[in-house]
């Protein structure tokens with residue numbers, strides 16, 4: 001995975017996500033220069049979706 | 059709304075109140091639970107239930123006259139009352155001769171006395187002893203149990219009850235005649251000296267200074283009522299002794315309530331079926347009992363079924379959920395899952411309206427700020443689009459005088475079947491003098507989202523337009539608009555298109571084509587009555603009349619209002635529940651030749667998605683319906699509305715093809731972006747618009763802000779739109795020039811194919 005803007009290889013980094021005033025973090029690939037993130041579908045439809053559901057009932 | 063007011067909604071619900079059998083039984087036990095256990099074959103557990111209420115089950119089942127049987131619902135239906143006594147007897151026989159389990163209760167200080175060891179006194183003594191009071195029973199005879207007229211063996215009764223008393227600590231002073239209450243040293247006394255017994259009424263009040271009650275045959279009660287009174291006396295004594303009281307004599311009365319069955323139970327509908335094979339340990343008679351209870355709303359509501367909850371529980375959960383600063387809001391999916399279909403209200407004998415209740419709760423939830431905006435964002439944006447310059451228009455035939463009829467097609471008809479709007483208006487014009495049309499949204503998406511204020515804004519806007527048009531009669535083609543506008547605009551005269559058409563035969567002009575080419579008359583049609591039509595039964599009958607006149611063969615002459623799942627816009631919050639609603643609605647017409655004739659555009663679309671030959675009644679009546687027409691994809695829906703406006707303003711020709719050409723033009727010269735049809739389906743399900751995917755790609759290509767996946771040779775880009783972050787995975791082909799290769803940007807002229815699109819609601823904290 002490469003960030004096309006910075007032309008560098010992306011590296012895994014713990015990244016914070018915000019939703020409804022709560023936060024959660026997951027390791028995702030990030031561009032070490034500009035910070036662009038990559039969230040694969042497995043993560044979006046899996047863990048992220050599960051946590052979204054929980055937070056929606058908090 | 060005040061939190062406490064929510065419980066008012068379910069106040070009149072009588073679910074789980076005693077069924078008729080239990081209501082008339084003086085010892086009212088939990089018949090439903092008893093039967094449940096008997097059906098399972100758990101006789102011991104069932105015995106515990108009756109022992110708790112009947113106190114001395116072996117004796118009571120012998121002497122009970124079986125009042126319950128006169129009240130039994132099954133009996134009233136004419137199928138023979140359930141014989142509860144025989145079931146009780148099974149329990150009794152199973153436990154015959156066994157000593158009861160002992161109660162382990164801390165002993166209390168206050169002493170109690172009972173005069174008379176008939177069933178009433180014994181019941182009182184037993185209950186008090188089980189509460190932990192030291193009790194003494196005084197009996198002048200040598201046997202306990204009292205006398206019975208019908209020759210029941212007194213020794214047997216004595217032995218049975220004596221055995222039951224092994225469970226508690228209780229003293230019996232037999233062959234003891236009490237001459238005066240002064241002989242008794244206790245804080246409470248129950249006098250149950252039987253028919254013609256001594257009432258101890260004339261004594262000086264100083265003789266006894268405690269709590270005193272009388273009951274049983276002494277006060278005229280029959281045997282069963284006497285037992286009940288004994289139990290009530292024990293409870294009254296316990297309550298009184300638990301609260302502080304001043305010393306001195308205090309006489310309490312035992313209230314004997316009127317016992318009658320709740321009539322409402324007789325009007326419910328029941329399944330009289332009994333299983334063909336009775337499970338091994340189950341008692342056959344137990345399966346004849348229907349465990350009568352009301353579940354009328356639950357039976358029609360997929361939401362209640364999913365959450366396994368009835369109105370009383372729902373209202374209490376709502377109250378908990380709406381409390382400020384709650385950390386777990388258990389009713390959220392319930393609030394968000396109600397389609398407001400009204401089916402519960404229609405089914406409920408008490409007309410309890412859980413849809414209204416849940417709607418109020420949803421609005422309060424929204425106003426509290428705790429509701430995820432993602433739930434309704436899509437439709438609110440859609441509504442905003444309808445209300446924007448691009449789509450909204452009021453057009454009056456002759457502006458110089460008041461219009462007589464204002465056509466309000468509703469936002470979904472023009473989105474789904476754009477040429478129907480024009481055709482419907484064309485037909486309508488034949489029946490009016492100065493017609494007008496308002497392309498707008500009725501505001502129901504705001505209501506469904508819980509946005510009370512926005513709903514009110516739209517109401518004002520519509521009123522203003524209606525005033526401008528000269529307060530004409532409003533004719534709407536959408537049942538949801540009809541329902542919502544009728545409540546919002548009480549001073550407007552509003553009709554459904556179908557009612558109006560029925561009143562104006564000149565509109566159909568003798569056309570009665572089936573559209574499918576088959577000879578009308580042989581074409582079977584199932585009318586799909588939308589949930590929103592339930593308050594407007596005339597509309598359902600007009601639709602049937604018009605279709606029949608057009609030669610269709612209607613297979614469901616009686617209206618069957620139900621929700622297709624669109625109502626309440628529940629889809630984003632509870633997609634699975636939405637599908638349950640939709641599946642139920644489509645059940646019997648998927649993949650058949652029967653035409654599903656819907657007069658709500660949303661029902662039509664949802665049924666068509668699921669494989670039914672669903673057609674809009676307007677198209678059928680005007681002879682323009684097509685077989686199995688697919689609903690348009692989301693972005694075309696918006697485009698269709700633009701076209702409808704242009705059409706009306708006389709700027710354009712109609713048709714959704716137009717939408718396509720226009721789009722291609724807009725992309726002008728830019729790289730072609732291909733989205734496979736399967737992916738469009740997925741995007742529609744996720745409520746992602748084609749334009750959004752295209753915009754992400756164009757931005758990414760222009761800015762270079764994208765990721766390259768070397769392994770699969772594809773690009774990935776994302777962007778946040780309102781409440782969601784959308785991701786697009788795509789490939790670029792035919793990058794011809796070296797310059798393009800160097801820059802990594804797609805050449806104009808190259809082909810971009812979208813491979814995947816997905817989204818999430820959480821926001822990424824990006825940046826270096």
Ligand code: SF4
Pocket residue numbers: 077078079080089090129130131132133139140142346347348349350
């Ligand atoms: S059917 Fe069962 S629950 Fe209903 S009234 Fe008869 S005994 Fe009671």
Ligand code: SF4
Pocket residue numbers: 070071072073352353354355356368369405406407408409410
């Ligand atoms: S229909 Fe539902 S709300 Fe109405 S009484 Fe029965 S259980 Fe209660």
Ligand code: SF4
Pocket residue numbers: 358359360361362395396397398399400401402403412413414416
């Ligand atoms: S309005 Fe419809 S979805 Fe809502 S609770 Fe009643 S039956 Fe269920």
Ligand SMILES: [Zn+2]
Pocket residue numbers: 003004005006007031032033034035036
């Ligand atoms: Zn970068």
